[in-house]
Amino acid sequence: xxxxxxxxIAFAILATLFFSCEKKAILNVNAEGLGPNAVISVYSANDSxxxxxxxxLKSNHERxxxxxxxxxxxxxxxxxxxxxxxxxxxLDNSEHEIDFSGKSGRYYPVTKTxxxxxxxxIDYYQLRSDMGDNLSDSIRAAEKAFFDANSENVIxxxxxxxxxxxxxxxxxxxxxxxFAANNPSSFFTILMIKENLIGGKxxxxxxxxxxxxxxxxxxxKEAKTLIADLEILEHxxxxxxxxxxxxxxxxxxxxxxxxLKKVNLFICWTSYDKNSRQNxxxxxxxxxxxxxxxxxxxxxxxxxxxxxxTAVIKDDGLTWPQFxxxxxxxxxxxxxxxxxxxxxxFITDQKGIILFNNVQMGEIKLDLDSKL
Numbered sequence: 001x002x003x004x005x006x007x008x009i010a011f012a013i014l015a016t017l018f019f020s021c022e023k024k025a026i027l028n029v030n031a032e033g034l035g036p037n038a039v040i041s042v043y044s045a046n047d048s049x050x051x052x053x054x055x056x057l058k059s060n061h062e063r064x065x066x067x068x069x070x071x072x073x074x075x076x077x078x079x080x081x082x083x084x085x086x087x088x089x090x091l092d093n094s095e096h097e098i099d100f101s102g103k104s105g106r107y108y109p110v111t112k113t114x115x116x117x118x119x120x121x122i123d124y125y126q127l128r129s130d131m132g133d134n135l136s137d138s139i140r141a142a143e144k145a146f147f148d149a150n151s152e153n154v155i156x157x158x159x160x161x162x163x164x165x166x167x168x169x170x171x172x173x174x175x176x177x178x179f180a181a182n183n184p185s186s187f188f189t190i191l192m193i194k195e196n197l198i199g200g201k202x203x204x205x206x207x208x209x210x211x212x213x214x215x216x217x218x219x220x221k222e223a224k225t226l227i228a229d230l231e232i233l234e235h236x237x238x239x240x241x242x243x244x245x246x247x248x249x250x251x252x253x254x255x256x257x258x259x260l261k262k263v264n265l266f267i268c269w270t271s272y273d274k275n276s277r278q279n280x281x282x283x284x285x286x287x288x289x290x291x292x293x294x295x296x297x298x299x300x301x302x303x304x305x306x307x308x309x310t311a312v313i314k315d316d317g318l319t320w321p322q323f324x325x326x327x328x329x330x331x332x333x334x335x336x337x338x339x340x341x342x343x344x345x346f347i348t349d350q351k352g353i354i355l356f357n358n359v360q361m362g363e364i365k366l367d368l369d370s371k372l
Contacts, residue, residue: 025066025115026095031057033101038080040100042066044091045073052091057100066091073117073191078109087125088191090117120186127182128175135171139164173202177209185214190223203233236339242266242352243336245300247325250310255323257352262294263371264348265364268338270302271312276343279361280316286364287320295368296320302342304328347371 031038038057043050052074053066068091077086078100087108094115108125110118142161149157176196180189193206207230210218217223235243245255267283269276287297297320303309304326313322325331329342338344345359347367356367 023068023071023091023093025068025091025093027053027062027064027066028095028097029057029062029064030060030097030099030101031062032060034078034080036081038078038100040064040098041077041079042089042091043075043077044068044070045075046070048075073188076109088121088188090115090121092117094118117186117188120183120188123182124175124179124188124192127179128172131175131178132168132171135164135168139168169196169198169201172196173205177205180209180213184212185217187217187220187222189213190217190220190226194226197230197233201237203230203237206230207234232335232339235336236346236354236357238354238357240354242346242348242354243333245298245323245337246327246331246333247300247323249321249323250306250313259296259298259321260348260350260352261296262350263355263368264296264298264350265359265368266298266300266337266346266348268300268302268333268342268344270342271305271308272303273342277312277316279343280312280318282361284317284319290368291320293372295372299323300333300337302327302329302331302334302338 027040027042029040031040034057040053040055040057040062041051042053044052052068053064055062055064057078071092072090074089074091075086076089076098077084079085087110089110092115094113096110096115096118097112098109099111100109107129108122110122113119113122139161142157142164146154146157146161173196176189176192179186179192183189190210193210197203197206207227210223210227210230213223218227234240248254267279269279271277283297291297299313299318299320299322301309301322301324303324306324306326309322309324309326312318325333334340334342341358345364346354347356347359348354349371355371356363359367
């Protein structure tokens, strides 16, 4: 009898602990103008497949309780006949006023909140709206002009659209920069940099921006990882000076930048990679075509075994300079030069400035010719 009583008490204590750990947010939703079949969903950033909340928006004004265990960033999503729009959110014990009411993805739906972290997100989206509304309109107009273009003006329309997108990328950096200056203790800056890091553009500026954040943010695991990634991108994006090649040629002679000519195709490969070997036949043909035109091909191998490396050089007839530190995929060259992609190719000038990155086999001739 005493044992059963103890079990009951223990169960009650465990249940109390379990439910006391559960957190709750209140969502007051205005869904006016969304039409039939509108749905609100909330997800944790750690699990984007399993929704913490899925509710039909049956009337203009709804009140929902969102229960969860772990505090952290997530996404709030609205779906209706016009499509799906999602926004960043923060899960904590708080109450929020949410206004969907037919607004587009350009606007942040949370209008009021008791959460400090959600207020930061509101401020970010407001900043983005203030600094980019006119730009968004211009991009939409350029997109329409491109899709409506004919054979006579499609090139000009494409160039115009590309120019506006470049401006949008620059503007987005300025938005994040201003938000970070206003909120140096906000981890949301890290999320926005990761979300808006397009092709490595502004890599150095973003890295410096992170280093200016509060210590508690920049020393998080996510921030340190992002800084390391940005440092790699600084040496692999177009316009950057490539990192120094580690290693020697098969005869033990160290890499020297003096090997560079007017235009240089760097080829990152391994002896055991099928795609690398398949590329070699065409690369040999191209090298014979360009080697007397102030063009150099330079191979960087990520092999560990010298015999394998040198055997493929001989068997595939690779007569251009070859270098390797024989450290395999642990070589610093893999991250700093190839961005951990094998096989990969990029083109530089004589100073080692990257002219083209992520070059594909079918693009080599066009890219080389454009720089000769």
